[in-house]
Amino acid sequence: MEQKLLNLYHDTGIYQLEFGQAIMIVVGLLLIFLAIKKGFEPLLLLPIGIGAVLVNIPGAGFMAAPVYDAAGHMVSPGGLQYYIYHGGIETGLFPLIIFMGVGAMTDFGPMLANPKTLLLGAAAQFGIFATVIGAVLLGAAGIMDFTLADAAAIGIIGGADGPTAIFVASRLAPELLGAIAVAAYSYMALVPLIQPPIMRALTTHEERSIKMEQLRHVTKAEKIIFPIVVTILVAMFLPSAAPLLGMFCFGNLMRECGVVDRLSDTAQNALINIVTIFLGLGVGSKLSSEAFLNIETLGILSLGLVAFSIGTAAGVLMAKVMNKFSSTPINPLIGAAGVSAVPMAARVANKVGLEANKQNFLLMHAMGPNVAGVIGSAVAAGVMLSYVGG
Amino acid sequence: MEQKLLNLYHDTGIYQLEFGQAIMIVVGLLLIFLAIKKGFEPLLLLPIGIGAVLVNIPGAGFMAAPVYDAAGHMVSPGGLQYYIYHGGIETGLFPLIIFMGVGAMTDFGPMLANPKTLLLGAAAQFGIFATVIGAVLLGAAGIMDFTLADAAAIGIIGGADGPTAIFVASRLAPELLGAIAVAAYSYMALVPLIQPPIMRALTTHEERSIKMEQLRHVTKAEKIIFPIVVTILVAMFLPSAAPLLGMFCFGNLMRECGVVDRLSDTAQNALINIVTIFLGLGVGSKLSSEAFLNIETLGILSLGLVAFSIGTAAGVLMAKVMNKFSSTPINPLIGAAGVSAVPMAARVANKVGLEANKQNFLLMHAMGPNVAGVIGSAVAAGVMLSYVGG
Amino acid sequence: MEQKLLNLYHDTGIYQLEFGQAIMIVVGLLLIFLAIKKGFEPLLLLPIGIGAVLVNIPGAGFMAAPVYDAAGHMVSPGGLQYYIYHGGIETGLFPLIIFMGVGAMTDFGPMLANPKTLLLGAAAQFGIFATVIGAVLLGAAGIMDFTLADAAAIGIIGGADGPTAIFVASRLAPELLGAIAVAAYSYMALVPLIQPPIMRALTTHEERSIKMEQLRHVTKAEKIIFPIVVTILVAMFLPSAAPLLGMFCFGNLMRECGVVDRLSDTAQNALINIVTIFLGLGVGSKLSSEAFLNIETLGILSLGLVAFSIGTAAGVLMAKVMNKFSSTPINPLIGAAGVSAVPMAARVANKVGLEANKQNFLLMHAMGPNVAGVIGSAVAAGVMLSYVGG
Amino acid sequence: MNNLMSDGFGLMLLGMGFVFTFLCLLIVSTTYMSKLINRYFPEAAPVAKKPMAAPTAGASSASASATDPKIAAAITAAIHQHRNR
Amino acid sequence: MNNLMSDGFGLMLLGMGFVFTFLCLLIVSTTYMSKLINRYFPEAAPVAKKPMAAPTAGASSASASATDPKIAAAITAAIHQHRNR
Amino acid sequence: MNNLMSDGFGLMLLGMGFVFTFLCLLIVSTTYMSKLINRYFPEAAPVAKKPMAAPTAGASSASASATDPKIAAAITAAIHQHRNR
Ligand code: NA
Ligand code: NA
Ligand code: NA
Secondary structure, X not given: OHHHHHHHXXXXXXXXXXXXXXXXXXXXXXXXXXXXXXXXXXXXXHHHHHHHHHHOOOOOXXXXXXXXXXXXXXXXXXXXXXXXXXXXXXXXXXXXXXXXXXHHHOOOHHHHHOHHHHHHHHHOOHHHHHHHHHHHHHHHOOOOOOOHHHHHHHHHHHHOOHHHHHHHHHHHOHHXXXXXXXXXXXXXXXXXXXXXXXXXXXXXXXXXXXXXXXXXXXXXXXXXXXXXXXXHHHXXXXXXXXXXXXXXXXXXXXXXXXXXXXXXXXXXXHHHHHHHHHHHHHHHOOOOHHHHOOHHHHHHHHHHHHHHHHHHHXXXXXXXXXXXXXXXXXXXXXXXXXXXXXXXXXXXXHHHHHHHOOOOOOHHHHHHHHHXXXXXXXXXXXXXXXXXXX | OHHHHHHHHHXXXXXXXXXXXXXXXXXXXXXXXXXXXXXXXXXXXXHHHHHHHHHOOOOOOOOOOOEEOOOOOEEEOOOHHHHHHHHHHOOOHHHHHHHHHHHHHOOOXXXXXXXXXXXXXXXXXXXXXXXXXXXXXXXHXXXXXXXXXXXXXXXXXXXXXXXXHHHHHHHXXXXXXHHHHHHHHHHHHHHHHHHHHHHHHHOOHHHHHOOOOOOOOOOHHHHHHHHHHHHHHHHHHOHHHHHHHHHHHHHHHHHHHOOOHHHHHHHHOHHHHHHHHHHHHHHHOOOOHHHHOOHHHHHHHHHHHHHHHHHHHHHHHHHHHHHHHXXXXXXXXXXXXXXXOOOHHHHHHHHHHHHHOOOOOOHHHHXXXXXXXXXXXXXXXXXXXXXXXX | OHHHHHHHHHHOHHHHOOHXXXXXXHHHHXXXXXXXXXXXXXHHHHHHHHHHHHHOOOOOOOOOOOEEOOOOOEEEOOOHHHHHHXXXXXXXXXXXXXXXXXXXXXXXXXXXXXXXXXXXXXXXXXXXXXXXXXXXXXXXXXXXXXOHHHHHHHHHHHHOOHHHHHHHHHHHOHHHHHHHHHHHHHHHXXXXXXXXHHHHHHOOHHHXXXXXXXXXXXXXXXXXXXXXXXXXXXHHHOHHHHHHHHHHHHHHHHHHHOOOHHHHHHHHOHHHHHHHHHHHHHHHOOOOHHHHOOXXXXXXXXXXXXXXXXXXXXXXXXHHHHHHHOOXXXXXXHHHHHHOOXXXXXXXXXXXXXXXXXXXXXXXXXXXXXXXXHHHXXXXXXXXXXXXHX | OXXXXXHHHHHHHHHHHHHHHHHHHHHHHHHHXXXXXXXXOOOOOXXXXXXXXXXXXXXXXXXXXXXXXXXXXXXXXXXXXXXXX | OHHHHHHHHHHHHHHHHHHHXXXXXXXXXXHHHXXXXXXXXXXXXXXXXXXXXXXXXXXXXOOOOOOOHHHHHHHHHHHHHHHHO | OHHHHHHHHHHHXXXXXXXXXXXXXXXXXHHHHHHHHHHHXXXXXXXXXXXXXXXXXXXXXXXXXXXXXXXXXXHXXXXXXXXXX
């Protein structure tokens, strides 16, 4: 009896809790606080935060592997997050399903009306690769222990696209997944703070006041054919980006084709919501003290911020160049939207534009580079998977 | 560096693409075109078409099997379609869940009001077995390489019921699954073209003008008890049909019982939509060039057309016979609805009936044989699974 | 040919049906009847009943294990219920997901307004442990073959919480899961019959007429912080209860935080409905004749009834004691709601209160102990898992 | 070869035979069932739609009060349309 | 035998003890939490319901404009009823 | 070391090169696609939204009849708000 009482005491969190676990529970609570009180991408950061708390409860076994006897019968079941992580994240299924849902939510209309804004979505990916160099430098200098695969996975934070970052990290650097996902979603939430100073620093008041011509009407047929064109181009030129872009285009085709609205509706609601809950819990499961409480995490968080800033700057500078050579005026602010972070970055461009000129509505113009940024970072992800894996 | 560039080139679709894959991508695009532009069962053919495109992208690895090291850790994850196919189609889970949802969408009222229309649902299954003979003949003659299991799986196309066809094919002839599913859904979409000439050829104008008596009111209690009766009869007489019909009746019971509407609603919407998306991608994964681009596919497509035509004819002829012996008049056109293809075949019967007589509304009368056809083909499927498997 | 006909006959249910299977099919039909006609927890008992019917169809193979050849290729697929049971119930995933959904449906407001009602939720758990003693006595006396694990799993029926009972039973006594789940949901449905006589026997008319003070307003912030507090306390003091209470609090936090309403909505609707359908089918799969048709089931059903009655009595008596010492009046009837069975038990308390005093509305007051009972039985479950497993 | 053909014909005979047998059985059972029900339980107050209770949990209830039937009809139609969109 | 019984009683004692301890702890924590919140953050503008942004993606926004409150009430009721159907 | 750095620069060059190449290709294709479509299929009656048919099964149809457009507008707004809640 006393033995049992002692057992029960030995089972408690108080007895078992290690310092690292306590810290990580606090980190989890911090993410929950940021999600609820500060509105930082709550759809992801709330489940990630809860996942981080749960996985660090000592003895709760959320990441316990199931045990089978020799005959294949289950001796003890695995933990919830074990099944979620290995079933949905390690396999890449959850990010792909979410990407399909995001595709079903995306309107390519503004981009199709002004295809040259795709260049802005390309330029902003410079943040990704500059960060890779940064991580490689830290690794080569021996300051942090980053391989090329790690550097690539860290760079993708600059893509400002959560599912892409999780997909790439799960394939190239699973042990860094937690830190990378947290960095990606945190910085996406910080877009309204990070971007404006950079945008103002790189542009003059006149440039920010530039009004753009109204976008032409885009027909239904264009919207339907576009995802098919993208899929074919990806198939021809970058198959390693096909999982991400193929599912994205599938979702978008369901949205635009008009004959499978019930599937599109489910992809945008029930399905993406279900997967988001589990994706968050699964990402949170990687927020263990061993994986998170080290110098590399600091590196990842700093490099992520650098990536965002460089991406924003590259987008703005590219827009300035394009404005020089374009027949129609291009407001450089919309270049910042090229980092993706849909639709936040486009709203930021709109807001900074309004500051300069009360009549200057850039939102729709910024949506073009914004969704182009999603394609751009998926392409960058494909190159990385091919280059590092191949 | 040049090596890496070369690697990247070797990774491209252009370098790797085989002729067969290119053709199959075109086939996938054709299915997408038929789904969107022609409205051919878009809920299934669109995902199948996309699935066919994705699986044939060389190097994208949508059907790659996961690789584990000796300790059971994942070395490289599998592809999306690998997990979908092996998790949901090979196991039979997806067709069964869809059948449950279809059950929750089906109203047996018109059939219960006139139970003898069940005979029409039986007669129309002759298309299935006549096709089996056709396939067996082609196989026995050495023209095509069909086993009895293949022949049975091909015959089920004549059942005009997608999930049943996929369920049977996944068990009896998985390598033909792609062609069989495509044939089944294509012909179901072609019902308005295939059936009317046959219906007109086999009936006189007078027969087509026959008006039927109004259906009696069916009580709630009858609708609730009916799926239970079917389940018990299946349990007693044809357990091999129990997976399909048991889930179908479960769905129907949820619909009719009135006390689990939230489950019925989910089975008819979120759940069936989610599974439909994945079922389509999974079926599409079987549209590889090796499995599809051969003479057998031509055989399957031709035999499927034959199956539909014979099933339609058998239904109409049976209805003519019944009309002779019945006390109440029976319009032979409703016999064509016995092939299932709910609710398309019933609408076709209604339309052809209206051509002959502007006042002749056969829709509700045709719904009886129509849903009876679903039961009939599930029973036929059970016999096949028992006969061929046993 | 005759051979094949004979095979088909040997495949029929009539030929194969064993007496036990026939009885269990009748039991399944009885559950369906209770669900539909008597309204006994239909959301669970209907799928469980269907599951019981399907699993007992001889030769239908709903619980068949898949067969793989040496190379890992599937030779024959498993049955639907095999995949559901081993994928969702044996692993504990389904009860945990349902508990998350229940958390998202629960309003802790009334409990937060009057926290001392938590004591009632504690007292009512006495039913659980008294039942354990009962089962242990039956086991020790050699009347029934119960181990301590079995006794613990049986006791949890008294928790009046379906998912908790299934979760505990799947870990401690999987072979009794069917009987335990059926008992738990049946008695929950019988709350309006079981509780009132006990409540009336233990209270005077004056006590039942006691009016309680109106509950204070509970702020949004309290509701948001509360699930976090519970999670931390569980983490510190009873990690073995963390899977259940962690998911419950996660669901509740999604509900209250106000920034992830789309996730909360999905957790309360599409997701919980999908899982409920499969949970029911999976639980039904444990209603085989070997597992159910024995003396132990009788013991489980009787002990379950005892558990409910003792829990109700303990709650009422605790409320009487509290009323003695409390500064504000406490109607003893609300103690009965401490068994959980949300929201049925609270409604019963309200109804019995109205009988004694037409102006006495106890519903909101009873909701406090009612949701406290959910926490109480999850804590009891944690102690059991730790004590018996440890 | 011959074997395959005879198997095919066997399957056809057995299959059509079984389909007809089973569906005839169903006709008989259904007819009998309907007669039984309509004699002994003649449209006995069809099982009322109850407000859904969540599996085990609080939530819901408070079945909404009456609203102007004309508006309600419009809404129902709209929701239906929306659902089937 | 005896072992099983003593284990049973041990489980009861420990179990009820723990349940009471834990729920008492929860009473204290909850009461304290409520006091703290209501003193330092007295109903400070409850976290507003924001229009839902999709995870990472465009979609949505365009929060619907005001409609006649009476009709809106009717609609809300209808939708609620519909949802809970 | 050096190897890691050169690999990093290689990845950057190749990556940015490829991203620009691919997105330029996409600009060309998209522009060409739009021209083609707008010349040969000028807004040809956009594919109509059909009432959804369930995969293979009965259900549905009976597309709802017309309702007072003002109420309908209110409802649509309400449902939209509700959906995006
Ligand atoms: Na991007
Ligand atoms: Na059929
Ligand atoms: Na309880």
